[in-house]
Amino acid sequence: MSFLIPADTTSFIDGGFVATRAATTLPVINPADEQVVSLLHEADAAEVDRAVAAARRAFLEGPWPRMAPAARKEVFARIIDLVGRNLDELAWLETANTGQTLHYARQYQLPRILGSFRFYAEWLGQSTELATQDGEATLRYVLREPLGVVALISPSNAPTALASTKIAAALAFGNTCVVKTSEQTPLALARLMGLLTEAGVPPGVVNLVNGRGHVTGDALVRHPDVRGISFTGGTATARRIAAIAGEGLKRVDLELGGKSANIILPSADLERAVDASLLGIYTNNGQQCFAGSRIVLHRDIADAFIDRFVARAEQIRVGHPLEPSSDNGPLAFRASYERVQSYVDIARAEGCKLLAGGTRAPGFDRGYYFRPTAVLAPSNAARVCQEEIFGPFASLLVVDSLDEAVAVANDSRYGLVSYLWTGELAEAMSATRRIQAGNVLVNTPMLSLDPRLPFGGYKESGVGREGAQPSRHFYTEEKTVTVALTPPALPRLGA
Structure with a gap:
């Protein structure tokens, strides 16, 4: 066609x-x-x-x-x-x-x-x-x-x-x-x-x-x-x-723009959280204002989440956008490709651990194809946790409590969207009141927008x-x- x-x-x-x-x-x-x-x-x-x-x-x-x-x-x-x-x-x-x-x-x-x-x-x-x-x-x-x-x-x-x-x-x-x-x-x-x-x-x-x-x-x-x-x-x-x-x-x-926090707590359904987190950052190559680009993990489930998330990220099929088998195509233009690549170097310089990706997708001599990338950051102060990269680049952080997770979510000049994965109503109600974002999604990724309700952001x-x-x-x-x-x-x- x-x-x-x-x-x-x-x-x-x-x-x-x-x-x-x-x-x-x-x-x-x-x-x-x-x-x-x-x-x-x-x-x-x-x-x-x-x-x-x-x-x-x-x-x-x-x-x-x-x-x-x-x-x-x-x-x-x-x-x-x-x-x-x-x-x-x-x-x-x-x-x-x-x-x-x-x-x-x-x-x-x-x-x-x-x-x-x-x-x-x-x-x-x-x-x-x-x-x-x-x-x-x-x-x-x-x-x-x-x-x-x-x-x-x-x-x-x-x-x-x-x-x-x-x-x-x-x-x-x-x-x-x-x-x-x-x-x-x-x-x-x-x-x-x-x-x-x-x-x-x-x-x-x-x-x-x-x-x-x-x-x-x-x-x-x-x-x-x-x-x-x-x-x-x-x-x-x-x-x-x-x-x-x-x-x-x-x-x-x-x-x-945004640098949306995606908080995952021990009470969450871990498999669904992994599924949604992959969608939240890698759909459309992460070129979304509401991408869940900061994945904030409670220490009790951090290792299990990272193992599953990284294994799945490595299996995402990057290919020609007209091919039905492709999960992702290229980034939209050269400057975007170069920006994503530059943050891999920034992450290394800041002491982040590269978990997945970080390079051009194999098999392509031309086109702006980049592998889904994930890094484990030492703190939320890292540039990869503070700056909008607008690409297939996830920054993972480990915290010890819901209070710390909310503080990390709010420690940003952005406030468009935040995601929360929990099995406890009390955790959900507490976090949604305190998170500084125009949209808070509990146990769901951003699948659609409801025009009956407002959509927009706090802060920048x-x-x-x-x-x-x-x-x-x-x-x-x-x-x-x-x-x-x-x-x-x-x-x-x-x-």
Whole structure:
């Protein structure tokens, strides 16, 4: 199975792809073989301005912000149908671009597009607003209006799935948007733009610009007509976005990185904890913000866990992402591969014990293939326990109590997710209250996100939350209307 990759990847503005006129082109590389598969034409400030102008025109003059919820639901239903019929193509493009296995893209990542649009299609018909009456004196109620033009920025590890979640929420509440993802992974998202238009999303409502963060991204977040920025990605980039947004008093929603602690206690089901811990750090090559990259082991079960975990990690099949037998493909791009490799050297220098991996996967002369890696760290102060590596790299620590495990979990500048494995209710209730993270999972890995509930992080893992209610507040303006039912008595100044 294969599909056509366009030779040129350009911006999508006002309902169509723009002509290739960019001064700067960037290679789009297949990480499986390092071949250039497309040329990305970088959007400069002028092209970003065209995209924002199209979105603003669609917001001020077009039908979408004024469309009845039932009509939006019909468009969403057509999006769901079209994406479902083209899911194989989207997954193939995502695999050719990110290196994640085709099975993972098709079965886990890309179905999130369908889930997001299904959820917000239902939400459109169920949300209500506040109203209150003060006796017979006044009636007060809330009008909710779309925010306006929003910038939606997704990362390279799940470019299309995460962008689609933002698009579905923004459109559900009547906004128009300009979307950007990593310059290294634009292919499937560009194809999604065409499907949205085919489904009936009016021109200008969803636009796509491509390019590097300091060029295209900077122009987008600085644009005065952009009223909100939803960003998923790295903390350093988020700081720059937040600073720029502050100057323009723009809203920001920032879902950032993590160094999630995965705590395993003696009362846990050890086999399930091993299974889930392998999934938590090695799924998608560890390129996940919620990866359980710090495995915190109670001393009583540490040796037994390590033996089983390492044996299983060594058996993970790293291969071509189109091969059905591959558990993991290559990392998404060269810089990611080199970063993971550098932390093997850092770990050795810090006195960590290499337990598994640490080298290029055998059998490949080209491509960014890296073996699942695990180290035993001497303390949580080690860089491999404090810094987000964003790859198939697990750092294991040994502690002597639940209190120490919680302290280790909280000893981080991040706080996105934490995992806890225990057979004791008292341990679970105690730890979940004390762990400083936006999401605490007990006896389960992160298998899916429930959009009915908020998702986001403490500390440097984010500002704001995603999910139905947080999105409702982020993507809309609230207007309180007061109507006098009985004319109030008024002092007559100057009478």
